[in-house]
Amino acid sequence: xxxxxxxxxxxxxxxxxxxxxxxxxxxxxxxxxxxxxxxxxxxxxxxxxxxxxxxxxxxxxxxxxxxxxxxxxxxxxxxxxxxxxxxxxxxxxxxxxxxxxxxxxxxxxxxxxxxxxxxxxxxxxxxxxxxxxxxxxxxxxxxxxxxxxxxxxxxxxxxxxxxxxxxxxxxxxxxxxxxxxxxxxxxxxxxxxxxxxxxxxxxxxxxxxxxxxxxxxxxxxxxxxxxxxxxxxxxxxxxxxxxxxxxxxxxxxxxxxxxxxxxxxxxxxxxxxxxxxxxxxxxxxxxxxxxxxxxxxxxxxxxxxxxxxxxxxxxxxxxxxxxxxxxxxxxxxxxxxxxxxxxxxxxxxxxxxxxxxxxxxxxxxxxxxxxxxxxxxxxxxxxxxxxxxxxxxxxxxxxxxxxxxxxxxxxxxxxxxxxxxxxxxxxxxxxxxxxxxxxxxxxxxxxxxxxxxxxxxxxxxxxxxxxxxxxxxxxxxxxxxxxxxxxxxxxxxxxxxxxxxxxxxxxx
Numbered sequence: 316x317x318x319x320x321x322x323x324x325x326x327x328x329x330x331x332x333x334x335x336x337x338x339x340x341x342x343x344x345x346x347x348x349x350x351x352x353x354x355x356x357x358x359x360x361x362x363x364x365x366x367x368x369x370x371x372x373x374x375x376x377x378x379x380x381x382x383x384x385x386x387x388x389x390x391x392x393x394x395x396x397x398x399x400x401x402x403x404x405x406x407x408x409x410x411x412x413x414x415x416x417x418x419x420x421x422x423x424x425x426x427x428x429x430x431x432x433x434x435x436x437x438x439x440x441x442x443x444x445x446x447x448x449x450x451x452x453x454x455x456x457x458x459x460x461x462x463x464x465x466x467x468x469x470x471x472x473x474x475x476x477x478x479x480x481x482x483x484x485x486x487x488x489x490x491x492x493x494x495x496x497x498x499x500x501x502x503x504x505x506x507x508x509x510x511x512x513x514x515x516x517x518x519x520x521x522x523x524x525x526x527x528x529x530x531x532x533x534x535x536x537x538x539x540x541x542x543x544x545x546x547x548x549x550x551x552x553x554x555x556x557x558x559x560x561x562x563x564x565x566x567x568x569x570x571x572x573x574x575x576x577x578x579x580x581x582x583x584x585x586x587x588x589x590x591x592x593x594x595x596x597x598x599x600x601x602x603x604x605x606x607x608x609x610x611x612x613x614x615x616x617x618x619x620x621x622x623x624x625x626x627x628x629x630x631x632x633x634x635x636x637x638x639x640x641x642x643x644x645x646x647x648x649x650x651x652x653x654x655x656x657x658x659x660x661x662x663x664x665x666x667x668x669x670x671x672x673x674x675x676x677x678x679x680x681x682x683x684x685x686x687x688x689x690x691x692x693x694x695x696x697x698x699x700x701x702x703x704x705x706x707x708x709x710x711x712x713x714x715x716x717x718x719x720x721x722x723x724x725x726x727x728x729x730x731x732x733x734x735x736x737x738x739x740x741x742x743x744x745x746x747x748x749x750x751x752x753x754x755x756x757x758x759x760x761x762x763x764x765x766x767x768x769x770x771x772x773x774x775x776x777x778x779x780x781x782x783x784x785x786x787x788x789x790x791x792x793x794x795x796x797x798x799x800x801x802x803x804x805x806x807x808x809x810x811x812x813x814x815x816x817x818x819x820x821x822x823x
Contacts, residue, residue: 326528330356333650335487347495411765414449415473701752744770
């Protein structure tokens with residue numbers, strides 16, 4: 316028998332990736348026997364989806380749902396991703412990869428990169444990414460899942476995906492509805508709040524249907540129909556640190572190699588993405604409207620993509636920032652309604668995944684204890700701020716002064732939390748992961764080094780190892796990595812052989 320105080324009805328407002336990820340995970344972990352789950356969406360409204368690049372945590376999300384990876388790859392036109400290639404960020408002409416996974420292997424008590432810094436101090440010309448299995452494979456257009464080979468770098472390959480976000484939402488919709496989620500097509504006309512405390516009681520749709528709920532999840536996108544328009548939750552604007560606020564996007568046919576990495580190429584007032592899928596390439600020119608016109612951005616996009624656009628270019632607008640209190644009363648904002656940091660490091664779906672997981676951990680009763688709400692909001696704000704800092708790093712750690720935009724970024728003041736990271740690294744190359752932040756040591760070091768930020772000297776304990784011993788260790792690691800990458804098949808060859816049914820096979 317259900318307890319009287321138990322949440323019995325969950326209402327998710329909005330579909331797309333955010334809404335259907337919420338519905339899928341809740342249907343799987345809570346089950347619709349525990350409570351009813353209803354999702355309201357309108358085909359007329361549509362979603363922001365332009366194609367998604369992801370980070371490795373998405374694998375865990377799909378695994379929790381019990382999704383077969385090969386089926387997922389086939390149904391979403393997915394390819395694999397081993398990291399992000401950054402061009403022209405530190406200086407024009409620079410080119411580095413921020414890979415998933417770690418650099419090198421243990422050669423002493425310190426992180427591997429400290430020994431690499433020592434070798435650089437001794438005159439070595441080898442790049443840090445040369446000691447990453449993922450970066451080497453990406454550069455060579457190769458991919459494989461981790462192999463069961465003991466003591467081999469092939470046993471720990473870290474990867475994520477590129478996929479069609481619209482197809483992913485449809486895939487999760489089918490999954491969710493099979494698990495008992497009720498989907499309602501419609502647009503909200505009126506929102507009824509409880510007179511005593513302002514809690515939301517029901518949503519009245521344009522067709523007159525009334526949907527009641529105990530817990531409402533706002534996945535209505537930038538409009539924040541429940542969390543902002545109804546409950547007035549404050550949105551904190553971060554555009555003074557991250558001035559890019561627009562993008563023009565368009566897919567094109569595949570003409571260039573489909574390496575297993577996202578590409579981010581900086582231009583005079585922002586950057587441009589290339590996300591290769593099995594059947595097309597997703598492209599987007601991200602820019603700051605304060606420093607570049609829409610016409611310039613469109614020209615940047617259409618003049619640099621590898622083939623003619625397959626659809627009319629679309630415009631996206633946003634305010635980079637964060638909802639100060641994503642949980643208010645009985646409404647939790649997830650996805651764009653909770654905040655947005657530009658997709659430079661492919662974190663959009665992860666912030667959704669992370670928010671759902673936290674909500675399940677902090678799942679309320681109808682009492683909606685304020686202590687639970689406050690804890691959720693506090694952790695969410697800290698995590699989002701740490702993610703913000705990592706994205707700001709890419710803009711701040713630049714030597715570019717060829718445009719007003721880059722001069723602004725180079726000279727702008729930054730959050731104290733990011734200043735601490737800079738100072739710690741520039742002294743002795745130290746890094747300290749804090750507050751359960753998403754990106755760890757390998758990621759921060761990749762960007763620092765990739766954008767020409769180096770410490771005054773490496774950690775003092777690297778000097779315990781003799782120069783001869785250090786050279787031997789580094790040479791051995793490099794030899795093992797170089798030999799291993801030759802055993803990895805081509806990216807599309809792997810997909811066609813191991814992941815995709817014959818009728819869906821592509822070449823490229």
